[in-house]
Amino acid sequence: MSIDLSDPGHGHSAAAWTAVIIMLAAFAIGTTAFFFELVWLVWVSLGLLIAGVLVGYVLSKVGYGVSASPAMSHGH
Secondary structure: OOOOOOOOHHHOOHHHHHHHHHHHHHHHHHHHHHHOOOHHHHHHHHHHHHHHHHHHHHHHHHHHOOOOOOOOOOOO
8 A cells, every 4th residue: 555645634633633622622612601701711712722723833843743754654
C-alpha cells in the first residue's frame, strides 16, 4: 500500500481534534452563558475559543498536525 503525500489528511490529527474539542466546549459554555445572561462567562468562553485556536496551532507546529510525518500511517 503506497502513501499518497498529496492527501491533506482532512484534519485527522491530534492537533485538530484537540482544537475542535476545546472550541466546541467554549461554544457550548458561551451559548449556555448567553442564555442565562452571564456576560462575564460569555467573555470567558470567547477567551477559551481563542485558546483552542492557539492550542491547535501550537500542537501543529510542535509536530502533532497532519503533516507531522509523511511516513506515518493514517489508519484508513
